[in-house]
Amino acid sequence: MDFKFTAEEEAFRQEVKDWLKANIPPRWFELTTGYWQETDESWKIARAFQKKLGVKGWLAPAYPREYGGADLGHIKRLILAEELTYHNAPVGVETEITVNWVGMALQHFGNEQQKKDYVSRVAKGDIVFCLGYSEPNAGSDLASLQTRATEKGDEYIINGQKIWCSYAHYADYCWLAAVTDPDVPKHRNMSMFVVDMKTPGITVRPLINILGCHSFNEVFFDDVRIPKENLVGEKNNGWFQLAVALDFERSGVQTAAGNQLLLDFLVGYAKSTKRNGRFLSEDPALRNELAEMAIEIEVARMLCYRIAWIYKTGGHSNYESSMAMLFGSELLRRMTDVGMRVLGKYGQLMNGSKWAIGQAEIARSYLASLSIGVGGGTNEIQKNIIAMRGLGLPRK
Amino acid sequence: MDLGLTEEQEMLKKSAQEFLAKECPKKLVRELDESDTGYSRDLWNKMAQLGWMGLSFPEKYGGNGGSFLDLTVLLDEMGYNIVPGPFFSTVVLAGYTLLEAGNEEQKKEYLGKICTGELIITVALTELDGTYDAASINTTAKAKGDGYVLNGTKLFVPDANVADYILVVARTKKSANPDDGITIFIVDAKSAGVKYTLLKTLARDKLCEVILENVRVPKAHIIGNLDKGWSVIQSLLKKAAVAKCAEMVGGAQASLDMAVNYAKERVQFNRPIGSFQAIQHYCANMVTDVDGSRFITYKAAWAVSEGLPADKEVSIAKAWTSEAFKRVAVLAHQIFGAIGFTMDHDMHLYFRRAKAGELAYGDADFHRDIVARQIGL
Numbered sequence: 094m095d096f097k098f099t100a101e102e103e104a105f106r107q108e109v110k111d112w113l114k115a116n117i118p119p120r121w122f123e124l125t126t127g128y129w130q131e132t133d134e135s136w137k138i139a140r141a142f143q144k145k146l147g148v149k150g151w152l153a154p155a156y157p158r159e160y161g162g163a164d165l166g167h168i169k170r171l172i173l174a175e176e177l178t179y180h181n182a183p184v185g186v187e188t189e190i191t192v193n194w195v196g197m198a199l200q201h202f203g204n205e206q207q208k209k210d211y212v213s214r215v216a217k218g219d220i221v222f223c224l225g226y227s228e229p230n231a232g233s234d235l236a237s238l239q240t241r242a243t244e245k246g247d248e249y250i251i252n253g254q255k256i257w258c259s260y261a262h263y264a265d266y267c268w269l270a271a272v273t274d275p276d277v278p279k280h281r282n283m284s285m286f287v288v289d290m291k292t293p294g295i296t297v298r299p300l301i302n303i304l305g306c307h308s309f310n311e312v313f314f315d316d317v318r319i320p321k322e323n324l325v326g327e328k329n330n331g332w333f334q335l336a337v338a339l340d341f342e343r344s345g346v347q348t349a350a351g352n353q354l355l356l357d358f359l360v361g362y363a364k365s366t367k368r369n370g371r372f373l374s375e376d377p378a379l380r381n382e383l384a385e386m387a388i389e390i391e392v393a394r395m396l397c398y399r400i401a402w403i404y405k406t407g408g409h410s411n412y413e414s415s416m417a418m419l420f421g422s423e424l425l426r427r428m429t430d431v432g433m434r435v436l437g438k439y440g441q442l443m444n445g446s447k448w449a450i451g452q453a454e455i456a457r458s459y460l461a462s463l464s465i466g467v468g469g470g471t472n473e474i475q476k477n478i479i480a481m482r483g484l485g486l487p488r489k
Numbered sequence: 490m491d492l493g494l495t496e497e498q499e500m501l502k503k504s505a506q507e508f509l510a511k512e513c514p515k516k517l518v519r520e521l522d523e524s525d526t527g528y529s530r531d532l533w534n535k536m537a538q539l540g541w542m543g544l545s546f547p548e549k550y551g552g553n554g555g556s557f558l559d560l561t562v563l564l565d566e567m568g569y570n571i572v573p574g575p576f577f578s579t580v581v582l583a584g585y586t587l588l589e590a591g592n593e594e595q596k597k598e599y600l601g602k603i604c605t606g607e608l609i610i611t612v613a614l615t616e617l618d619g620t621y622d623a624a625s626i627n628t629t630a631k632a633k634g635d636g637y638v639l640n641g642t643k644l645f646v647p648d649a650n651v652a653d654y655i656l657v658v659a660r661t662k663k664s665a666n667p668d669d670g671i672t673i674f675i676v677d678a679k680s681a682g683v684k685y686t687l688l689k690t691l692a693r694d695k696l697c698e699v700i701l702e703n704v705r706v707p708k709a710h711i712i713g714n715l716d717k718g719w720s721v722i723q724s725l726l727k728k729a730a731v732a733k734c735a736e737m738v739g740g741a742q743a744s745l746d747m748a749v750n751y752a753k754e755r756v757q758f759n760r761p762i763g764s765f766q767a768i769q770h771y772c773a774n775m776v777t778d779v780d781g782s783r784f785i786t787y788k789a790a791w792a793v794s795e796g797l798p799a800d801k802e803v804s805i806a807k808a809w810t811s812e813a814f815k816r817v818a819v820l821a822h823q824i825f826g827a828i829g830f831t832m833d834h835d836m837h838l839y840f841r842r843a844k845a846g847e848l849a850y851g852d853a854d855f856h857r858d859i860v861a862r863q864i865g866l
Contacts, residue, residue, distance in 0.1 A: 095491040384860040395784035480769030
C-alpha cells in the first residue's frame with residue numbers, strides 16, 4: 094500500500110492549481126455561483142472557461158487525444174477533478190453530463206460519423222447536452238418511460254415529455270431515451286438518440302428550484318422529427334447502453350472536495366469569530382462537530398480514491414461508485430447542517446443581505462444539498478445497488 | 490497511490506484465514522472468554538510457530554522483519570476471528586515499547602522471547618481515572634539503593650493475569666509538566682508485592698487491576714530513559730490505536746458477513762428477508778461503514794509504518810472505526826432478531842468487542858479532540 098501521490102502527480106496538482114488561479118475570471122467569484130444557482134451571466138462565463146479548459150485537454154481529460162482529450166491517467170484525472178472543485182472552477186453538472194455521460198456513451202456506442210460529429214466538440218467545450226431521461230412517471234423507475242420515437246421513412250418522430258432536464262434552456266442537444274418498440278417488455282423497448290434542441294416541436298418550460306434559480310426544465314416533444322442517423326447504438330438496446338453508461342468511471346471526488354472547501358471556510362470562521370466572549374473554535378461542542386466533519390471527509394475521500402485505483406489497476410467499479418455517492422451526498426447534508434450551527438443565527442441570512450456571512454455559501458449549500466442524493470440516482474437506489482450488486486442480496 | 494495489499498500480505502491474509510478458521514473456532518472463543526486465563530497455550534504456540542509474534546520485528550531479534558502494515562493485515566484477520574489471548578498486549582503494547590525504547594540487551598532478551606512465544610508481556614499504563622493523560626500517572630517509583638521501589642494501582646491492564654512481565658509506567662519525578670518525570674520499568678510479574686485481580690468486564694476480555702506494593706525493581710530494568718518515558722507511551726498509543734482499529738475492522742467485516750449470509754437464508758413472508766429493502770439498506774449502511782473504516786485504518790497504519798507523524802490519520806481512524814464497528818454490530822443484531830440476543834449465538838461476541846475496542850486507546854471523543862487540533866481549531 095502507498096497512500097501518497099508520486100512527485101510527478103504532485104507536480105501536476107501544482108500545475109492545475111496555478112492554471113486555475115490564472116484562468117478563473119474574478120467576476121466568477123463575485124457571482125459565487127454554487128450548485129443549481131446559474132444565471133445567464135454565470136452561464137456565459139462558465140462556457141467560456143470550459144472552452145479554455147477544452148483547449149488544455151482538461152475538459153475531457155479521459156478522452157483520447159484524437160478526440161481532444163488529454164489521455165490523462167486515472168490518478169491525474171482524480172487530482173484534476175479534486176482541484177477544479179476545490180477552486181470553485183466554473184464547471185458543474187453540465188460538464189459532468191456532457192463529458193462523462195454523453196460523450197463517453199457516444200465513444201462507446203456511436204458510429205464513426207457520430208464520434209466525428211460530436212465527441213471532439215464535447216471535448217473542446219463547443220457543445221452542451223442535456224439529459225432526456227426522467228419523465229413525470231419515470232423517476233427511479235426509469236424503465237417505465239413512455240416518450241415514443243416512431244420510425245417513419247428516413248426519420249424518427251418523437252412525442253412525449255421529459256422532466257428535470259438540467260440546462261435544457263441552454264443546451265445544444267438532448268441525449269434522449271425513448272421507446273422504439275412498445276410491444277416488447279421494459280428494458281428491451283427503448284433506444285438512445287441525439288436530438289438538436291433547435292428542432293421544431295420542442296418546448297422548454299422552466300422549473301424553478303429551491304434556490305429560486307432556473308436550472309431544471311420540462312421538455313415537451315410534439316411530433317419532433319429527427320433524422321434516422323441520430324439513433325445511437327442499436328435500436329431497442331438503449332437500456333443496456335444506459336446501464337453500461339452508469340458504470341463509466343466516476344470517482345465522485347467532487348463531493349469530498351466540495352465538503353473540504355466548506356469545512357475550511359468554517360474552520361477559518363470559527364477561529365476568527367467570537368460568541369459569548371470566546372472564539373467559536375474554543376467551543377467544545379463545535380470543535381467536536383467540525384472534527385467529525387474532517388473525519389468524514391477523509392472517509393469520503395478514500396471511498397472516491399478507491400474508484401480511481403480500481404480503474405487504474407484494470408478493474409471496474411460498480412457498487413463502489415454507489416457507495417462513494419451515497420456517503421458523499423449524505424455527508425454534504427450533515428456538513429451544511431453543522432455549518433449552519435457554526436454560523437448561529439447568521440446562518441439563515443441569504444446572499445444579498447448585508448449581514449450575511451461571506452456570500453451566504455453555507456445557507457445556499459444547505460438548500461442545494463437536498464439535490465445531491467436525489468439526482469443521478471437517489472440514495473435509496475444507490476443502497477439497492479450496493480446491497481444487490483455488492484453484497485449479492487436477492488431481488489425477491 | 491496503491492490501495493492494494495502486496496502479494497506477501499495477500500498470502501499472509503489467506504494463511505491467517507485458513508489457520509484461524511481451523512484453530513480458533515467460536516467454541517474455543519467462548520471457552521476462553523469464560524475462563525480465567527483467557528488464552529490457549531496450544532493456540533499460542535501454534536501462532537508462534539507461524540512466526541506471528543515476530544512478524545513485524547527485526548530479524549536480529551528473531552522476528553521476520555515485516556512492517557507495521559503487515560501486522561495490521563494480521564490483526565484484521567485476528568479481529569475477524571476474535572482470537573482471544575495476550576497477542577495484542579505482548580506484540581503491540583510490549584513489543585513496540587521494547588523495540589522503540591529498549592536497549593540492545595533488553596531487546597535481545599525480551600523482544601527475542603516475544604518472537605519465539607516464550608514470553609507474555611503487557612503494559613500497565615492507565616490508573617484510577619482511566620484516561621490516557623500523563624497527569625493521571627500517580628504510581629510512584631522511588632530510587633533506593635541501586636534500584637527503585639514501585640507503589641501504586643494500575644487499572645484496565647490487559648492480560649496481567651497471564652503475563653510473565655509487566656511494563657509499568659510510573660512517576661519518577663514530580664514536575665510542573667506532567668509529561669516530564671515518567672519512566673517505564675519492566676517488572677517480573679512474580680515479584681513480591683505485585684498483585685493482580687481480574688476485572689469482570691462486558692467483553693469478558695482479561696483486564697486486570699494490578700496493585701504494586703513496595704515492588705523492588707533493579708535500575709537495569711528501566712526501559713528507555715529515566716523521566717522521559719511519556720514520549721515512548723505517546724508513540725505507543727498511536728500504534729495501539731491503529732492496531733485496535735485493525736482488529737475492529739476485522740470484527741465489523743465478520744459481523745457484516747454473518748448478517749448478510751443470514752439475510753440470504755432466513756425466510757419470512759415466503760421470501761428471504763434480504764430481499765426486503767429495509768434489510769438491504771441496513772446492509773448497504775454496514776458495508777459502507779466497513780469499507781470506510783478499512784481504508785482509513787490502513788491509511789493510518791501505512792503512515793505509522795512509513796514513520797510519518799500520523800497523528801491526524803490515527804485519530805481519524807480511531808474516532809471513525811470506534812463508532813462504525815458499533816453501528817455495524819447493532820444493525821447485524823437487528824437483522825438476526827431474537828436469536829442474536831442469546832448466548833448461543835455468535836453475534837454477541839462481536840457486539841461486546843465493539844464496545845471494548847471503542848474504549849481502548851481513546852474513544853471517539855478523545856480522538857475528535859485531537860483531530861480538532863490537527864485541523865487548526
